[in-house]
Amino acid sequence: MKQSIEDIQVDNKRILMRVDFNVPIHDGEITDDRRIKMALPSIKSVINRGGNLTLLSHLGRPSGNGYEEQFSLKPVAKRLSELIGQEVVCSDEDVTSPIILRENVRFNKGEKSGDETFAKLLASDADIYCNDAFGTAHRNHASMVAVPALMEGKPRVAGLLLAKELQYLDQTISNAERPFVAVLGGAKVSDKMGAIDNLLGKVDTILIGGAMAYTFLVAAGTEVGSSLVERDRVEEAKEMLSAAQKSTTELFLPTDHVCVKQIVQGTPVQVVTGAIPNGWMGVDIGLETVAKYTHLLKLAKTIVWNGPMGVFEIEPFDVGTRQVAEQIASATENNAVSIVGGGDSAAAVSIFGLDGKMSHISTGGGASLQMLEGKGFLSVILLDDAV
Numbered sequence: 542m543k544q545s546i547e548d549i550q551v552d553n554k555r556i557l558m559r560v561d562f563n564v565p566i567h568d569g570e571i572t573d574d575r576r577i578k579m580a581l582p583s584i585k586s587v588i589n590r591g592g593n594l595t596l597l598s599h600l601g602r603p604s605g606n607g608y609e610e611q612f613s614l615k616p617v618a619k620r621l622s623e624l625i626g627q628e629v630v631c632s633d634e635d636v637t638s639p640i641i642l643r644e645n646v647r648f649n650k651g652e653k654s655g656d657e658t659f660a661k662l663l664a665s666d667a668d669i670y671c672n673d674a675f676g677t678a679h680r681n682h683a684s685m686v687a688v689p690a691l692m693e694g695k696p697r698v699a700g701l702l703l704a705k706e707l708q709y710l711d712q713t714i715s716n717a718e719r720p721f722v723a724v725l726g727g728a729k730v731s732d733k734m735g736a737i738d739n740l741l742g743k744v745d746t747i748l749i750g751g752a753m754a755y756t757f758l759v760a761a762g763t764e765v766g767s768s769l770v771e772r773d774r775v776e777e778a779k780e781m782l783s784a785a786q787k788s789t790t791e792l793f794l795p796t797d798h799v800c801v802k803q804i805v806q807g808t809p810v811q812v813v814t815g816a817i818p819n820g821w822m823g824v825d826i827g828l829e830t831v832a833k834y835t836h837l838l839k840l841a842k843t844i845v846w847n848g849p850m851g852v853f854e855i856e857p858f859d860v861g862t863r864q865v866a867e868q869i870a871s872a873t874e875n876n877a878v879s880i881v882g883g884g885d886s887a888a889a890v891s892i893f894g895l896d897g898k899m900s901h902i903s904t905g906g907g908a909s910l911q912m913l914e915g916k917g918f919l920s921v922i923l924l925d926d927a928v
């Protein structure tokens with residue numbers, strides 16, 4: 542357990558807080574302010590107790606050669622001050638204001654390279670460091686790693702959002718109540734191989750869906766037509782399947798598929814059990830697979846889900862993902878703990894209107910996947926342990 546911002550005294554101190562304000566902005570307008578709202582608990586915790594804040598964030602992908610208007614955090618400062626009813630100064634100058642939002646840290650090349658000189662500049666007047674940017678936790682950037690490394694001896698704590706992510710993705714998973722079921726899907730098997738490897742022997746069941754299933758099916762000797770396959774990963778998939786057989790984890794592949802000739806709405810569909818004919822590709826798990834997976838999910842006490850079961854963006858290829866999502870929601874209602882990771886999976890949950898029905902929806906796609914791979918983060922290791 543890491544020490545949280547709530548555990549320490551902040552009055553009259555300046556807290557350097559790394560947040561994730563990487564929000565979509567079009568023509569200077571924020572189109573989705575959820576990331577700003579999610580940082581409010583940590584921000585309010587500091588200002589309500591008389592602390593001063595210097596906020597750090599990145600936004601988009603500027604070149605790293607200085608200020609670029611389209612990546613400026615000024616619209617974020619404006620929105621944040623509306624949300625907290627207090628002035629937020631967006632500036633890199635030496636200003637003395639209770640709440641400062643520094644400009645996009647990625648305007649400086651030193652951010653991404655983890656540069657110590659840039660970190661010194663950021664840390665110069667800070668008494669306390671707080672990391673509340675889970676989405677960037679797996680990146681060893683200056684504001685994430687070099688800054689807390691420099692601030693050794695001063696309090697370095699987790700923000701409330703980061704603490705919640707760690708609670709679910711670390712503590713809940715390592716003390717999971719059983720049966721513990723992992724549902725893995727999505728586009729690429731290469732993205733999820735590390736997670737499968739780590740989860741073998743830890744979870745009771747792995748349910749595979751999405752495009753990544755087809756690389757496994759090829760490895761298992763099944764014809765998959767023109768479904769998406771990563772040929773250079775077939776050998777690895779074979780090894781993974783035999784490792785699964787020797788482990789205590791039962792791994793399931795889809796047995797039937799919703800197939801099309803091309804991925805467009807309104808195209809003719811056939812449901813295929815077993816081998817997929819030439820020219821056809823699987824775009825969703827079939828009803829038999831849905832029935833099997835939802836049955837196993839019904840029994841689960843802990844569920845992690847990363848990656849949709851099909852091309853959920855296009856109807857009717859959303860059915861498998863929807864059924865699985867609904868079953869996870871209903872298991873959660875019956876006291877299972879459910880953790881959703883991955884940007885597209887979180888988007889699917891939102892489209893299905895199930896946001897409030899999962900125990901935890903992770904805000905970090907890459908970071909949550911790295912947690913499932915069993916790897917820690919330098920940015921988190923550097924924070925103080927709770928006493």
Ligand code: ADP
Nearest residue numbers: 727728751752823824848851852883884885886
């Ligand atoms: P997440 O962001 O949740 O980790 P991924 O990015 O790995 O998920 O994968 C999501 C994408 O995978 C979606 O855009 C979805 O359309 C695609 N996908 C899922 N199943 C298939 C399939 N059978 N064929 C092609 N694409 C698929």
Ligand code: MG
Nearest residue numbers: 883884885906
């Ligand atoms: Mg994705």
